[in-house]
Amino acid sequence: MSLKSAITVRTLFVLVASLCFLVLVNFFTISSHLFLYARIISSYIQVQHRSNATSGESEYIQWLQEKSRARKANVQHARKNVSLHARGKWKVYSATYAKDDKNKSEIASNAQHNLIVSRNDRQDSCDNCFAHKFDYVIFSDSICKVIEGKAVELVIFIMTAHENNEQRNAIRQTWLTISKNNTANVRYAFILGETKDKSLREKIMLENSVHKDFLMENFIDSYSNLTLKTIMSFKYAANNCPNVKFVMKTDDDMYVNVPFLLELLRKHEKALQKAVGGSCTQKASPIRVQTSKWYASYQSFPHKYYPGFCSGTGYVTSLNVVRKVYEVSPNIPFFHLEDVYMSLCINTIGYKLLGLQGFNTGRPKLDPCLYKSFKLITSHGLSAHMQKSIWNGICSIF
Ligand SMILES: *[C@@H]1O[C@H](CO)[C@@H](O)[C@H](O)[C@H]1NC(C)=O
Ligand SMILES: *[C@@H]1O[C@H](CO)[C@@H](O)[C@H](O)[C@H]1NC(C)=O
Ligand SMILES: *[C@@H]1O[C@H](CO)[C@@H](O)[C@H](O)[C@H]1NC(C)=O
Ligand SMILES: *[C@@H]1O[C@H](CO)[C@@H](O)[C@H](O)[C@H]1NC(C)=O
Ligand SMILES: *[C@@H]1O[C@H](CO)[C@@H](O)[C@H](O)[C@H]1NC(C)=O
Numbered sequence: 359m360s361l362k363s364a365i366t367v368r369t370l371f372v373l374v375a376s377l378c379f380l381v382l383v384n385f386f387t388i389s390s391h392l393f394l395y396a397r398i399i400s401s402y403i404q405v406q407h408r409s410n411a412t413s414g415e416s417e418y419i420q421w422l423q424e425k426s427r428a429r430k431a432n433v434q435h436a437r438k439n440v441s442l443h444a445r446g447k448w449k450v451y452s453a454t455y456a457k458d459d460k461n462k463s464e465i466a467s468n469a470q471h472n473l474i475v476s477r478n479d480r481q482d483s484c485d486n487c488f489a490h491k492f493d494y495v496i497f498s499d500s501i502c503k504v505i506e507g508k509a510v511e512l513v514i515f516i517m518t519a520h521e522n523n524e525q526r527n528a529i530r531q532t533w534l535t536i537s538k539n540n541t542a543n544v545r546y547a548f549i550l551g552e553t554k555d556k557s558l559r560e561k562i563m564l565e566n567s568v569h570k571d572f573l574m575e576n577f578i579d580s581y582s583n584l585t586l587k588t589i590m591s592f593k594y595a596a597n598n599c600p601n602v603k604f605v606m607k608t609d610d611d612m613y614v615n616v617p618f619l620l621e622l623l624r625k626h627e628k629a630l631q632k633a634v635g636g637s638c639t640q641k642a643s644p645i646r647v648q649t650s651k652w653y654a655s656y657q658s659f660p661h662k663y664y665p666g667f668c669s670g671t672g673y674v675t676s677l678n679v680v681r682k683v684y685e686v687s688p689n690i691p692f693f694h695l696e697d698v699y700m701s702l703c704i705n706t707i708g709y710k711l712l713g714l715q716g717f718n719t720g721r722p723k724l725d726p727c728l729y730k731s732f733k734l735i736t737s738h739g740l741s742a743h744m745q746k747s748i749w750n751g752i753c754s755i756f
Contacts, residue, residue, distance in 0.1 A: 375596065379503035382461050449500055479660040480691050483706065489688040490589045496566055501540060501547045502599035511620060513602045514546040515591035517584060518610040520558040523565060525610040528742035530569065536616045538754035540571060546601070547594070549587045551579030584670070584696040592684040595677060605680045608672040613729060613737040613745060615716070623674060623712060633710040634700065636673035637717040637736075640666040642698075652695060659693065665705040668712075669719045670697035672736040682707050728752030736740060 450634045502510055514534075518526060520586050526548060548571055553559055567570040575590050577583055588607060604623045608614060626635060642664045644654040682705045690706060693699040701711060716735035727732050729748045740748070 361451065366647065381703055388431070443693050445493055479657050480693065482690050482691075483689050486688045488690060488692050490586070490593060492575040492577050492586070492590065495552060495576050496550070496562075496572045498547075498570055498573070500570070500604070501545050501573070501594070502602050504601050505541055510545055510599070510602045510603045511541060511543045512545070512606060512616075512623065513595060513599050514606040514608060514614065514616075515543065515588075515595075516546060516548050516551060516608055516610050516612075517587050518548045519579065520550065520553045520555070520562055522610050523561065524742045526565070528745040529610060530571075532745045533614050533616055536585040543618070545599075546571060547591075548610070549591050550574040551577045551583055551587060553579055582694040585692060585699045586692060588670075588696045588700065589684065591689055592680045592683045592687075596681045596684045599677065602677050604674055604676055606672065606674045607670065608736065609670075609738075611741075611749040612672055613740050614732075615729065615750060618716070618732045619674070619735050621732070622716070626712065626714070627676070629710075629712055630671070630674065631678050633712040634668050634673050634679060634704055635712040635714040635717075636668035637671070637719050638666060638668035638673075638711040638713045640711060642666055643649045643751075654693075654695065654698075659698075664698050665701050666711050667695075667697045669696075669717070670700075671719050672717055673700070674714075679704070679707075679709060724748055724751075725753075727753035 414624060496594045502513055504510060516526075516529070534546055537543060537546050540546065548662075550572060551563065551574065553562075562572065562574070573590065573594055575586070577586050579587075592605075595602065604627075606614070606619070623630065629635075640682055644659050644664060645661060646656070647653060683700065686703050690699070690703050693702060704711065714735070716733060718734065718737050721737050721739045722728060722734060724740075724744060724747070726748055729737065729751075730753055
């Protein structure tokens with residue numbers, strides 16, 4: 359190899375190395391910019407989604423733009439910080455900037471809060487805006503009545519619809535038999551609102567004259583009024599079940615393994631004085647897709663997260679919690695998803711959501727051995743036929 363070619367190789371190497379260095383440096387700059395623009399674009403998409411929901415639209419866009427600008431300033435600041443740092447001057451600069459930053463974020467969060475408050479969006483709390491002013495159409499004071507001094511441990515409130523007669527009969531004949539027609543340590547009531555359908559209403563009156571296990575109030579019964587049914591149940595428990603220890607809320611298409619539920623409740627008695635138990639998530643986001651069963655508009659819930667919730671398919675708690683929730687509920691504005699509403703109240707009181715084993719929001723395999731074991735406390739979506747076949751099914755292990 360000649361001297362000349364060695365020099366050329368070295369020059370080439372230096373050239374390539376510097377080129378690589380430049381590309382790398384630029385890559386970081388470009389990617390930080392790309393990231394920034396992606397955030398700005400996503401902010402605009404958020405605005406687009408909101409655009410029909412509220413009147414404070416332009417205010418909100420302004421706030422988002424402010425936020426984007428603040429992000430951009432932060433990136434610039436960070437870059438400046440690096441260069442100052444290199445010159446040993448960052449201390450003074452970052453101290454003043456940090457103060458300024460804190461002030462900015464405070465202003466921004468205040469702005470966001472004021473926006474939410476100033477709009478027609480659902481408020482976090484109110485002064486007696488959701489008082490439960492409904493009257494009973496069907497009432498019985500004997501659901502929780504103590505008989506011959508024997509303790510009543512659990513009352514189960516079962517949300518039902520007028521037409522679900524077959525479902526109700528199936529569970530009366532299966533897992534509800536433990537209540538011995540509301541005379542044992544476990545009690546229950548079917549919870550209903552009003553219907554305009556006269557013949558359906560007649561049928562309910564007839565069914566109630568046989569079983570005397572309904573409670574009905576004079577609000578319109580509908581899926582989006584489920585929250586009213588829960589509050590109605592809690593009102594009943596608070597006023598008419600002073601001796602009951604535990605309360606469960608569930609639906610008429612649920613299987614409940616009551617004997618094992620009782621054991622679980624006794625085990626968690628202390629925790630349940632300040633908690634709701636079941637199949638719970640500690641954090642959840644509202645579903646903004648309009649076709650979803652659980653859709654929540656921005657207006658009905660303007661925050662990014664729910665404070666978690668225990669699935670309304672079946673949750674349990676103590677009479678203490680029921681009383682507290684019933685007390686606080688007039689000041690917690692209506693929200694149509696009953697289980698989320700419950701957790702909004704729980705959150706306000708400062709109580710907890712307690713995940714419990716065996717609470718299923720789906721329907722595990724219809725195996726009598728499973729359904730009669732400690733492994734399963736609730737199962738969801740059983741037809742009348744399924745209830746009976748599980749109940750009468752034989753588990754060869756026992
Ligand atoms: C907003 O309103 C327009 C026209 O009224 C409608 O076409 C569009 O689907 C709406 N968008 C949302 C997100 O609701
Ligand atoms: C600026 O640099 C200092 C030292 O590296 C660091 O502690 C500080 O967090 C930086 N400030 C910002 C806003 O990046
Ligand atoms: C924060 O910003 C507000 C409004 O710009 C200003 O009035 C206030 O003095 C600032 N506070 C601090 C601690 O810098
Ligand atoms: C409960 O009531 C139903 C209907 O009135 C009756 O057929 C059944 O025998 C009663 N069960 C008990 C345990 O009393
Ligand atoms: C809920 O009940 C109230 C009171 O009866 C009624 O005005 C409202 O229309 C009901 N909501 C639905 C969606 O049925």
